Amino acid sequence: MVTDVDGNHFLDVTSAFGVVGVGHNHPRVVSAVQAQASKLLHGMGDVHPSEVKVRLCERIAGLVPLPQAQTILGQNGGDAVEAALKTAMLATGRPGILAFENGYHGLTYGALDVTARADFRGPFQAQLGGFTKHLPFGCSLAVIKEHLQAHRPGAVLAEPIQGRGGIVVPPPGWLRGLRELCTETGTLLILDEIFTGWGRTGSWFACQHEDVLPDILCIGKAMGGGLPISACVASAELMSVWGISTGEALHTSTFLGNPLACAAALAALDILEEENLPNRAVVQGKVFAEGLRRLQAEFPDLITEVRGRGLMLGLEMASPALALPLVPAALRAGLIVLPAGDGRVLEFVPPLVITTEQIDWCLETMRTLLTEAT
Ligand SMILES: Cc1ncc(COP(=O)(O)O)c(C=O)c1O
Incomplete structure (x- = not known):
């Protein structure tokens, strides 16, 4: 979790460029x-x-x-x-x-x-x-x-x-x-x-x-x-x-x-x-990937692929024009996410300590944003 200068709280699913595997400020x-x-x-x-x-x-x-x-x-x-x-x-x-x-x-x-x-x-x-x-x-x-x-x-x-x-x-x-x-x-x-x-x-x-x-x-x-x-x-x-x-x-x-x-x-x-965090990446990665696949099933015209391994996951959208606006929209909703590749991919690489509740919240937030995008 990250708090900005105005006191807003964010869930960071980027691990700040993949750095904070053990979470921010462990x-x-x-x-x-x-x-x-x-x-x-x-x-x-x-x-x-x-x-x-x-x-x-x-x-x-x-x-x-x-x-x-x-x-x-x-x-x-x-x-x-x-x-x-x-x-x-x-x-x-x-x-x-x-x-x-x-x-x-x-x-x-x-x-x-x-x-x-x-x-x-x-x-x-x-x-x-x-x-x-x-x-x-x-x-x-x-x-x-x-x-x-x-x-x-x-x-x-x-x-x-x-x-x-x-x-x-x-x-x-x-x-x-x-x-x-x-x-x-x-x-x-x-x-x-x-x-x-x-x-x-x-x-x-x-x-x-x-x-x-x-x-x-x-x-x-x-x-x-x-x-x-x-x-x-x-x-x-x-x-x-x-x-x-x-x-x-x-x-x-x-x-x-x-x-x-x-x-x-x-x-x-x-x-x-x-804390056996590599194994936690397997367990939570499965939860996260399954959730992203459910989103793909719900929005097949927007999401073209879910891929990755463990807690290194990518959601490929149909175009950069669809994916890129989701990044600032997610930020406004309290979710820090980054684009990758040619701009069509949203990267989900959270700290390995992410909880199931946090994953569910992230998926629900994405679901709202994707609904608004349709
Ligand atoms: C696979 C890989 N190698 C090298 C680098 C470069 O690392 P740094 O930005 O710390 O120089 C990165 C950064 O994202 C990376 O993902």
């Missing part, structure tokens, strides 16, 4: 930050890492599906993607990246090169590295194989479910096929789980639904419980390509591993684990 996250604030506000990144940063890296290693995982922390998702691209470059010596149309990986220059959105790329095209080729998301594995063999990119980068692209789920087995092709051709697989990670889709990481392990995992958003922190994670073996720092680190940043953000992340991960 008291345990707040008190972890307060306790950390009284000890140490700022550390020295990777030169003199704070104790809380070390604990977080160990905790991440225990939760991600990668052997002996090592992390490069960042402040936002774009940082994690930049670190993944650099890791792939160091490991393979091959600069090319295969990414997918409609994909969103952040807007810093490396991340923007792999992000497929023409609107974000357009004004900066002349400064982009141009190392990325994009193929349609979910396209034939034969086409991907041909591309990997012909162009020999160092890595393939994909979201397991495209988030900002409009909650797009690839065909069953596609991610597994991608993994196999990468292994077969000696290409690294980078999975961007910045949105899908930390329980959102009903497992800790979306790749686990298909038993797929990436070589490099990008995580962020919900990890910090509301504070800015992200990570690029890979096995110790792969991360060894960075070498041991003998002075100036090859990749670092001033606020890397900020103690407040690390403390918030440790609390958020504890909550996710102790």
Whole structure:
């Protein structure tokens, strides 16, 4: 729940860009930050890492599906993607990246090169590295194989479910096929789980639904419980390509591993684990999806598809002209919802702690708005 400056209350089904998986201002996250604030506000990144940063890296290693995982922390998702691209470059010596149309990986220059959105790329095209080729998301594995063999990119980068692209789920087995092709051709697989990670889709990481392990995992958003922190994670073996720092680190940043953000992340991960929130995403996701499908049955001319997994759901409308006005109308009714994709999709990615009563209220509000739209 969110309260604005005038005292109006809103139900936030966006998790504020997918960040507050444990809910806004979870008291345990707040008190972890307060306790950390009284000890140490700022550390020295990777030169003199704070104790809380070390604990977080160990905790991440225990939760991600990668052997002996090592992390490069960042402040936002774009940082994690930049670190993944650099890791792939160091490991393979091959600069090319295969990414997918409609994909969103952040807007810093490396991340923007792999992000497929023409609107974000357009004004900066002349400064982009141009190392990325994009193929349609979910396209034939034969086409991907041909591309990997012909162009020999160092890595393939994909979201397991495209988030900002409009909650797009690839065909069953596609991610597994991608993994196999990468292994077969000696290409690294980078999975961007910045949105899908930390329980959102009903497992800790979306790749686990298909038993797929990436070589490099990008995580962020919900990890910090509301504070800015992200990570690029890979096995110790792969991360060894960075070498041991003998002075100036090859990749670092001033606020890397900020103690407040690390403390918030440790609390958020504890909550996710102790409250079994990935499983809650399965249970509440089913309730939410069934409700959205009932709306589709009631308004078949307006709603063309309901899709997603866990608590990462999209309602596709017949046109952006129908979907976009619903966003401010929902806000006036007390519901924070965001559009995605080409504007036809409304995104339902609430905190994993959302109650059934809140889901019902959201669905009833949508029902009223859709009735008014007809
Ligand atoms: C899948 C994915 N990757 C990367 C990013 C970029 O994250 P940030 O905005 O924190 O840089 C986002 C943001 O929405 C995202 O959804």
